[in-house]
């Protein structure tokens with residue numbers, strides 16, 4: 335089986351390229367693969383010797399030095415062992431084409447890349463820098479260098495930096511998959527070590543903490559660190575490793591790292607206190623120990639990582655299905671999509687009208703309740719009061735009062751009364767119009783496929799409302815025309831059937847009308863006749879207005895709501911169609927993120943599969 339550290343290195347690089355830096359980002363709530371991968375994080379207080387340990391493990395000077403907080407972004411350092419004799423080189427993930435053979439330039443690039451993201455403001459950032467070193471002098475290992483824990487902010491840095499650094503370091507070491515390399519200087523009381531304090535907090539049983547004691551050469555004469563190195567001062571599950579790095583003077587003298595490693599070995603071998611431990615001390619031993627441990631941890635974790643990957647792929651796929659797939663870029667496919675979406679909407683709209691979905695019944699409610707009640711409420715009682723009837727008839731008679739029946743008076747009374755029907759007719763048209771508009775809104779909301787296209791939704795709604803407005807105008811004209819038709823020609827039959835006014839004096843001859851045409855009873859009879867006629871018309875309109883409304887508005891809405899929209903869409907070019915299919919930016923962003931994460935998980939699965947099969 336290929337070295338699994340190399341496998342994890344590849345997956346980690348993919349994580350960074352695709353934006354997974356671990357850490358629960360509450361705003362994206364995307365699953366993180368990074369966090370499930372075992373890694374070694376180097377933690378320690380400032381000047382504890384972290385950089386020196388890392389450089390010693392690598393066998394090269396390559397880390398930025400200086401006062402204050404130098405490490406301001408996590409540095410993921412991936413070490414790849416190459417064949418003997420091959421030239422060493424380094425590569426940054428953000429500069430994949432460039433091979434660095436001069437390690438002084440590596441140091442500079444780490445500084446520059448840190449500044450690129452954080453500015454020169456000395457801020458910190460959780461986005462890691464990935465550096466791979468290919469060398470025959472290293473073991474396969476991945477280490478994450480983190481900013482040194484500090485107690486005070488230096489000039490130009492906000493006070494919060496102390497806490498920010500601790501939070502960032504914690505976000506790494508908190509994870510159960512993180513192996514903690516806790517660096518403490520031997521010339522300081524172990525009880526005050528920042529690294530041990532933090533490690534104890536997040537890993538109280540010491541299962542995943544490796545204690546490293548630096549600066550053993552700087553201890554006061556007559557004292558030694560055996561209590562710590564032999565696990566008596568602070569017990570960990572793994573043995574403590576003592577280290578002797580280059581002193582500042584060695585660094586100033588440019589003492590070669592390989593020579594320094596040798597000197598370190600000599601220090602342990604020749605030391606009366608530590609010689610019995612010498613095979614388990616020093617940076618070379620530490621590197622091998624970590625490499626073996628990391629490999630064992632990764633091997634043990636592979637099955638659970640695989641199952642996590644599979645589960646997450648399923649979740650992401652189903653989220654992508656829900657969000658909808660990306661839109662094709664050619665005009666034909668876009669037009670097809672717009673038409674499909676419109677059809678989906680129309681189907682739902684029709685279901686609302688025809689039944690299956692609620693809302694269409696409200697139209698019947700207009701015809702069954704609103705219209706009859708509006709008709710009943712028309713003020714005919716007032717209009718046909720004795721006084722008004724008398725006035726209208728005498729005005730119609732003019733200077734010559736009517737002789738037999740007031741023909742003109744009847745007509746005027748009826749025509750004016752019929753005008754009252756316009757109100758309920760128009761109100762029915764409007765009421766149905768608003769129901770239809772509401773159903774359009776509802777149907778757009780219920781068309782799942784449309785959810786991601788706010789622009790199309792708005793244009794579709796506007797087109798529907800425009801069409802409904804035209805149907806309303808037609809409905810209004812037609813139903814008002816029904817009323818006007820009633821005025822245009824009165825039903826003669828009705829009047830023929832009316833009983834004649836008879837002489838109440840009882841002369842015995844019914845065919846000889848001899849009523850007093852100026853008495854109230856005469857006008858009351860006229861009012862009652864007109865009222866009956868109006869009642870008859872009202873009954874007719876109660877039936878015909880709904881027919882007009884359905885014919886002009888409801889039926890048309892079902893048949894041709896989007897006709898005009900379709901012809902307009904058909905004329906749009908690719909750019910206009912793309913605008914119409916302009917998605918909600920938040921949704922596009924989410925799809926993009928899910929897509930990238932899915933890609934990451936799939937490539938990780940392929941990597942793991944390939945390694946497992948080659949076992």
Ligand SMILES: Nc1nc2c(ncn2[C@@H]2O[C@H](COP(=O)(O)OP(=O)(O)OP(=O)(O)O)[C@@H](O)[C@H]2O)c(=O)[nH]1
Pocket residue numbers: 378379380381382383384385386387400402404405482548549550551552577578579580581582583585
């Ligand atoms: N003599 C001696 N000096 C050491 C040892 N380890 C580190 N130093 C010196 O201690 C100083 C700080 O070491 P660094 O490796 O820069 O420590 P650091 O933890 O990376 O420091 P910051 O990056 O500032 O947080 C340097 O001058 C090193 O030369 C050691 O084992 N022995």
